[in-house]
Amino acid sequence: MTAIESLAACGVKASPQRVAVLDYLMEHHTHPNVDDIYAALHPDYPTLSRTTVYNTLRLLTESGVVQTLSIDERNAHYDADVTLHAHFICTACRTIIDIPLREAALDAMAELPREMQVESTQLYFRGLCPACKCRAEHA
Amino acid sequence: MTAIESLAACGVKASPQRVAVLDYLMEHHTHPNVDDIYAALHPDYPTLSRTTVYNTLRLLTESGVVQTLSIDERNAHYDADVTLHAHFICTACRTIIDIPLREAALDAMAELPREMQVESTQLYFRGLCPACKCRAEHA
DNA sequence: AACAAGTTTGTAACGATTACAATCACTCGC
DNA sequence: GCGAGTGATTGTAATCGTTACAAACTTGTT
Numbered sequence: 001m002t003a004i005e006s007l008a009a010c011g012v013k014a015s016p017q018r019v020a021v022l023d024y025l026m027e028h029h030t031h032p033n034v035d036d037i038y039a040a041l042h043p044d045y046p047t048l049s050r051t052t053v054y055n056t057l058r059l060l061t062e063s064g065v066v067q068t069l070s071i072d073e074r075n076a077h078y079d080a081d082v083t084l085h086a087h088f089i090c091t092a093c094r095t096i097i098d099i100p101l102r103e104a105a106l107d108a109m110a111e112l113p114r115e116m117q118v119e120s121t122q123l124y125f126r127g128l129c130p131a132c133k134c135r136a137e138h139a
Numbered sequence: 140m141t142a143i144e145s146l147a148a149c150g151v152k153a154s155p156q157r158v159a160v161l162d163y164l165m166e167h168h169t170h171p172n173v174d175d176i177y178a179a180l181h182p183d184y185p186t187l188s189r190t191t192v193y194n195t196l197r198l199l200t201e202s203g204v205v206q207t208l209s210i211d212e213r214n215a216h217y218d219a220d221v222t223l224h225a226h227f228i229c230t231a232c233r234t235i236i237d238i239p240l241r242e243a244a245l246d247a248m249a250e251l252p253r254e255m256q257v258e259s260t261q262l263y264f265r266g267l268c269p270a271c272k273c274r275a276e277h278a
Numbered sequence: 279a280a281c282a283a284g285t286t287t288g289t290a291a292c293g294a295t296t297a298c299a300a301t302c303a304c305t306c307g308c
Numbered sequence: 309g310c311g312a313g314t315g316a317t318t319g320t321a322a323t324c325g326t327t328a329c330a331a332a333c334t335t336g337t338t
Contacts, residue, residue: 015285015334034325049287054326070209070263073295075325086249091258105248110225110262111239115269119230122263123249124209130254154303154316173294188318193295212326214294 002026010063020045021056025066025080031087031096033075071096071124084121090129092136097129141165149202159184160195164205164219170226170235172214210235210263223260229268231275236268 003022007014020041025032032040038053057078060066069077071089077096079087084106086099101123112118128136142161146153159180164171171179177192196217199205208216210228216235218226223245225238240262251257267275 013284017286047287051288051327052286055286058327068212070212073207073209073215076212088251088255088257097255100250102248102250105244109241109244109248110264111241112227112264113269115272116227116236116264117267117272118227118264119266120264122261122265124261124263125249125251125255125257125259126261127258128256130252133254133256152315156317186318190296190319191317194317 006065010065012059012063012065017045017048017052018056018059020048021053022060022065022080025060025078029079029081029098031069031077031079033072033077035075037078067120067122069096069122069124071122071126086123086125088125088127088129090132091126092128092132095129099123099125145204149204151198151202151204156184156187156191157195157198159187160192161199161204161219164199164217168218168220168237170208170216170218172211172216174214176217206259206261208235208261208263210261210265225262225264227264227266227268229271230265231267231271234268238262238264 001009003019003026004014006022006026007018012018021037024037024040028040030036034050034053034057037057038048038050041048041053057066057068057076061068061078064082066078066080067082069079069087071077071087072094081098084101084103086101088097088099089095090097106121127133140148142158142165143153145161145165146157151157160176163176163179167179169175173189173192173196176196177187177189180187180192196205196207196215200207200217203221205217205219206221208218208226210216210226211233220237223240223242225240227236227238228234229236245260266272
């Protein structure tokens with residue numbers, strides 16, 4: 001599914017800026033923040049405004065096309081993969097890594113009262129990534 | 140375990156301000172933010188500074204006595220219960236609710252690479268709480 | 279071409295958090 | 309007891325991510 005198709009599918013008008021932002025997210029699974037995206041797109045879209053990036057990401061999140069990660073207390077990160085998976089953030093290098101999840105286990109794990117309407121689920125791990133763990137052990 | 144004992148157990152010097160903050164957290168399972176805590180303690184500790192509340196909560200988090208929740212994009216919330224449980228935040232009224240977890244299921248759920256050193260785990264749900272869901276349905 | 283509706287832009291404001299320097303409290307050797 | 313030194317607290321100022329807002333721009337329609 002292309003960015004344009006995703007936008008159409010959820011009824012969001014496909015401006016060049018929106019396509020560019022979503023395209024970037026779909027091609028880079030690095031969980032970028034707003035500045036990463038802005039810096040990456042600015043060369044190609046010289047008039048692009050940071051505000052537009054913020055607005056677009058909010059819109060895309062509300063539309064369910066991307067998810068906003070609050071794993072990093074410093075700033076929000078974004079992910080165009082909205083299938084069930086967890087995230088690990090390295091507290092040293094700040095890299096965010098995808099963690100696959102066994103789908104069935106989620107229901108088995110949480111005892112959610114029936115009267116609650118869950119709209120999104122986020123599972124975060126914090127710690128040291130392999131590289132930083134290794135570096136720490138040799139220091 | 141009292142607040143003073145907890146502080147001693149993890150080697151944090153027990154100043155009146157620190158005891159007050161931790162005491163408050165241990166007695167109120169409302170997942171307060173900094174301003175909630177400050178507002179609650181200020182009458183009894185007129186010289187208390189917001190900065191001290193921030194500093195104390197950071198120290199307590201680093202010591203593992205409390206956990207900092209990043210479930211609310213607006214501000215951090217704090218929880219003196221560091222046993223395994225998830226959190227649900229109502230996107231309408233902003234209330235944070237504890238969700239019990241079946242401990243065994245966590246391992247079954249996440250496929251964490253062996254070389255990663257996980258230091259903390261947070262599971263967040265977002266949606267409508269029973270009261271707000273009901274209100275929404277009747278509107 | 280004129281208009282309306284919605285989008286983008288840039289700047290200004292906001293608000294949570296942190297930095298910093300001054301003051302304060304407490305302990306320890308005298 | 310007393311002053312130095314260490315660490316804690318305080319208040320203000322700065323920082324920085326994000327949002328509000330108003331003006332300029334696009335696009336589709338008559």
